[in-house]
Amino acid sequence: MGSQFRFRVWRGDSTGGEFKDYPVEVDEGMVVLDVIHRIQATQANDMAVRWNCKAGKCGSCSAEVNGKPRLMCMTRMNLFEPDSTITVAPMRTFGVIRDLVTDVSFNFAMAKQVPAFRPKPREADGTYRMQQEDIDRVQEFHKCIECFLCQNVCHVIRDHQEHKQHFAGPRMFVRYAALEMHPLDTNDRTELLRNKMGLGLCNITKCCTEVCPEHIHITDNAIIPLKERVVDRYYDPLTRLAHKLFGRK
Amino acid sequence: MPETKYETHQYDVIVIGAGGAGLRAAIESSALGARTALICKSLLGKAHTVMAEGGIAAALGNVYPEDNWKVHFRDTMRGGKMLNNWRMAQLHAQESPARVLELEEWGALFDRTKDGRILQRDFGGHRYARLAHVGDRTGLEMIRTLQQHAVHKGIDVFMECTINRLLMDGDRVSGAFGYRRESGKFIVFQAKAAVLATGGIGKAYQITSNSWEYTGDGHSLALWAGADLIDMEFVQFHPTGMVWPPSVRGILVTEGVRGDGGTLRNSTGERFMFRYIPPMFKAETAETEDEADRWYTDKKNARRTPDLLPRDEVARAINTEVKAGRGSPHAGVFLDIASRRDSEYIKRRLPSMYHQFKELADVDITKDPMEVGPTCHYVMGGVRVDADTAASTVKGLFAAGEVAGGMHGSNRLGGNSLSDLLVFGRRAGQGAADYARSSTGSTAASLSQIEQCSREALEPFERSGSENPYTIQQELQECMHNLVGIIRTEPELKQALDKIRTLRERSAHVKIEGHRQYNPGWHLALDLKSLLTVSECVARAALERKESRGGHTRDDYPGPDAKFAKVNVVLRERNGALSVTQEPLPEMPDELKSLFEEKK
Numbered sequence: 001m002g003s004q005f006r007f008r009v010w011r012g013d014s015t016g017g018e019f020k021d022y023p024v025e026v027d028e029g030m031v032v033l034d035v036i037h038r039i040q041a042t043q044a045n046d047m048a049v050r051w052n053c054k055a056g057k058c059g060s061c062s063a064e065v066n067g068k069p070r071l072m073c074m075t076r077m078n079l080f081e082p083d084s085t086i087t088v089a090p091m092r093t094f095g096v097i098r099d100l101v102t103d104v105s106f107n108f109a110m111a112k113q114v115p116a117f118r119p120k121p122r123e124a125d126g127t128y129r130m131q132q133e134d135i136d137r138v139q140e141f142h143k144c145i146e147c148f149l150c151q152n153v154c155h156v157i158r159d160h161q162e163h164k165q166h167f168a169g170p171r172m173f174v175r176y177a178a179l180e181m182h183p184l185d186t187n188d189r190t191e192l193l194r195n196k197m198g199l200g201l202c203n204i205t206k207c208c209t210e211v212c213p214e215h216i217h218i219t220d221n222a223i224i225p226l227k228e229r230v231v232d233r234y235y236d237p238l239t240r241l242a243h244k245l246f247g248r249k
Numbered sequence: 250m251p252e253t254k255y256e257t258h259q260y261d262v263i264v265i266g267a268g269g270a271g272l273r274a275a276i277e278s279s280a281l282g283a284r285t286a287l288i289c290k291s292l293l294g295k296a297h298t299v300m301a302e303g304g305i306a307a308a309l310g311n312v313y314p315e316d317n318w319k320v321h322f323r324d325t326m327r328g329g330k331m332l333n334n335w336r337m338a339q340l341h342a343q344e345s346p347a348r349v350l351e352l353e354e355w356g357a358l359f360d361r362t363k364d365g366r367i368l369q370r371d372f373g374g375h376r377y378a379r380l381a382h383v384g385d386r387t388g389l390e391m392i393r394t395l396q397q398h399a400v401h402k403g404i405d406v407f408m409e410c411t412i413n414r415l416l417m418d419g420d421r422v423s424g425a426f427g428y429r430r431e432s433g434k435f436i437v438f439q440a441k442a443a444v445l446a447t448g449g450i451g452k453a454y455q456i457t458s459n460s461w462e463y464t465g466d467g468h469s470l471a472l473w474a475g476a477d478l479i480d481m482e483f484v485q486f487h488p489t490g491m492v493w494p495p496s497v498r499g500i501l502v503t504e505g506v507r508g509d510g511g512t513l514r515n516s517t518g519e520r521f522m523f524r525y526i527p528p529m530f531k532a533e534t535a536e537t538e539d540e541a542d543r544w545y546t547d548k549k550n551a552r553r554t555p556d557l558l559p560r561d562e563v564a565r566a567i568n569t570e571v572k573a574g575r576g577s578p579h580a581g582v583f584l585d586i587a588s589r590r591d592s593e594y595i596k597r598r599l600p601s602m603y604h605q606f607k608e609l610a611d612v613d614i615t616k617d618p619m620e621v622g623p624t625c626h627y628v629m630g631g632v633r634v635d636a637d638t639a640a641s642t643v644k645g646l647f648a649a650g651e652v653a654g655g656m657h658g659s660n661r662l663g664g665n666s667l668s669d670l671l672v673f674g675r676r677a678g679q680g681a682a683d684y685a686r687s688s689t690g691s692t693a694a695s696l697s698q699i700e701q702c703s704r705e706a707l708e709p710f711e712r713s714g715s716e717n718p719y720t721i722q723q724e725l726q727e728c729m730h731n732l733v734g735i736i737r738t739e740p741e742l743k744q745a746l747d748k749i750r751t752l753r754e755r756s757a758h759v760k761i762e763g764h765r766q767y768n769p770g771w772h773l774a775l776d777l778k779s780l781l782t783v784s785e786c787v788a789r790a791a792l793e794r795k796e797s798r799g800g801h802t803r804d805d806y807p808g809p810d811a812k813f814a815k816v817n818v819v820l821r822e823r824n825g826a827l828s829v830t831q832e833p834l835p836e837m838p839d840e841l842k843s844l845f846e847e848k849k
Binding site: 013027028029030031034040041042045046047048049050051052053054055056057058059060074076097098099101104108111112114116117119122126127128129130131132135138139142143144145146179182184185 | 291292293295296297353355356358364365386389393397398401495601604605609610718719761763764766769771
């Protein structure tokens with residue numbers, strides 16, 4: 001029941017590299033990550049790849065399979081024709097460390113700059129009361145597994161590395177949205193988003209939404225509402241006046 | 250210190266492992282003013298905690314006001330077949346509600362009750378609906394909340410950094426030696442205290458829910474440093490892992506499926522768990538399907554479904570059904586929620602199970618039953634610790650979470666792990682910070698010790714052998730699966746020990762090609778050392794315990810034995826030799842003992 005495939009895997013490091021071919025037998029039900037592991041165990045012990053859960057929950061094994069950014073553990077081999085050639089390359093937006101492993105430290109650096117959650121006080125009985133329908137939209141954002149595929153496909157940084165200095169990227173906008181829409185949060189991140197995090201650079205092409213393995217509506221539910229908040233605050237004449245006179249809201 | 254040769258850092262406390270326990274420990278230690286480093290084998294936020302699905306057990310009493318810490322304590326002890334360290338089980342039951350509320354204060358958003366409080370779900374072995382949860386991705390919510398909190402507190406994180414050895418100053422821990430995956434370069438931590446939070450040993454088994462990281466590093470580091478390990482014979486096989494297709498075998502299927510109404514059936518369609526109710530749980534388990542089904546909505550007048558017996562019972566039952574020829578086509582059993590709950594409910598309560606089966610197995614769980622079977626999930630055994638401070642038997646060494654032993658006795662209840670991580674993560678952070686503050690004089694590791702670590706780590710590049718580390722790992726996994734698995738016997742355990750000895754000899758001939766930068770073959774060659782160590786520990790302890798209890802079943806000693814009900818099996822290494830002894834359990838005070846008497 002095994003079928004033959006040719007895997008073309010990018011091998012190299014920050015100084016350069018090339019695609020190498022590995023003929024490999026694939027069994028029923030295998031995903032791309034299984035095949036990479038098989039090559040690693042039998043043909044290339046030193047092939048570098050990140051992975052953990054193998055069930056689409058940890059977001060470690062992002063790569064570009066036949067040019068398409070995806071989680072290797074959730075890419076079934078039956079998507080492809082037997083005897084075909086499958087190309088596996090590291091995510092392009094981040095610098096290569098080795099083989100399929102990239103330097104994703106940009107994302108962790110951006111995460112450090114997100115102003116913390118600051119909750120309002122508890123109710124008199126020591127609890128926080130929240131209705132399910134009021135947290136549904138934030139729970140959608142909390143599904144993010146930090147695979148960074150959205151960051152990888154975002155044109156703002158994929159095509160313009162210099163923007164990494166002042167652009168948080170879709171993953172972080174989802175995080176900002178989760179905090180801004182959290183029913184308990186009292187912190188305000190609007191100015192930061194407008195001024196330092198490059199929210200305006202996003203031209204809502206929705207590439208991030210398309211690749212999200214958790215199907216988070218990144219553009220519609222996170223980025224656009226954040227943009228609206230910024231517009232309301234800084235460009236709506238009445239709100240601006242009110243803001244000037246009375247402070248926040 | 251050899252500053253020029255090795256990247257060297259100084260801290261008061263180092264925390265090794267950044268899952269729930271490690272993160273919580275680092276947060277506490279840092280909050281108490283200790284300079285703290287958090288070291289993890291993967292990127293931050295990818296540890297196995299992220300895979301936890303069902304929820305965090307805590308007697309909040311939001312759904313059933315009758316619930317309280319005493320009921321939770323009793324459930325935990327009975328689930329562990331009374332072998333638990335009673336003080337740990339007590340602290341755990343008392344403190345987990347506060348730890349859950351704390352997560353909420355740090356931004357976690359749990360599913361809600363109608364009156365806006367934290368919703369709680371049913372789980373195996375818990376008398377009341379007790380698990381605070383977020384659909385079936387509770388672990389993700391927990392690790393993300395802790396991760397972000399730790400980052401905002403400015404804790405130094407060393408990602409993709411593996412620790413090979415603890416460094417010692419006489420009989421005290423004085424730091425750790427490891428390498429950075431990215432560069433392959435060595436890194437030395439000098440510290441007054443170290444917290445182990447490295448998780449489990451699942452990678453020693455062939456079918457496992459654990460990822461590559463769980464090679465028993467912390468267990469081995471502790472053992473090599475002279476600490477005691479207890480209860481290593483108790484390995485939990487989660488009853489429901491995926492079984493088909495082969496490549497996903499072992500991936501976890503949450504107990505929440507049964508908590509939310511799913512039931513186990515064999516190939517004849519029978520709900521077979523009714524035939525496997527052990528005497529200990531007879532009084533509180535439903536005898537008929539009708540009673541079991543009523544229990545989901547009426548806990549007062551109906552008793553719990555046997556589908557939700559503790560995990561050891563369910564895993565053994567599935568194993569027996571399959572062996573008797575009543576299994577599913579791929580040697581599992583059926584887990585059916587499709588015929589019992591409507592499609593919308595299933596998708597709302599179990600979104601990631603729905604996704605997982607759809608994407609990986611072409612099964613729509615709202616229409617068809619799942620095929621499931623036992624998968625190695627958790628080790629109850631671990632570093633022997635003081636319940637209150639999480640201190641091990643070695644000065645300056647602490648342990649929390651899966652790597653610590655005692656809390657769960659011979660079998661862990663579902664949902665008690667996430668709460669364990671929070672309760673004892675915090676206590677370990679506190680214990681380590683207090684110890685570091687009060688420890689006098691400076692500690693140091695000798696240069697010769699560090700040089701020795703470095704030589705050992707580089708050996709696989711310099712050998713002339715031809716062994717492949719992946720082959721050795723695979724053979725070890727097969728050996729543990731077949732000979733030290735769910736059902737054990739003396740001849741098989743002895744055979745396993747022989748095999749482990751041979752594999753250890755062969756592992757000395759592993760030869761690694763390539764260079765040190767991000768070289769998984771090299772990483773595995775180094776992990777083999779701890780994998781072989783913990784495998785031997787499990788087999789040796791299993792041989793010692795001549796009875797069946799919890800996550801340890803001996804075909805040659807099928808029942809529990811009163812003599813073994815009073816002892817822990819303790820492992821320690823002295824001068825390179827592993828010793829196995831039986832030592833008495835700590836005695837439970839009378840007021841707690843009475844909790845086990847009054848019940849029906």
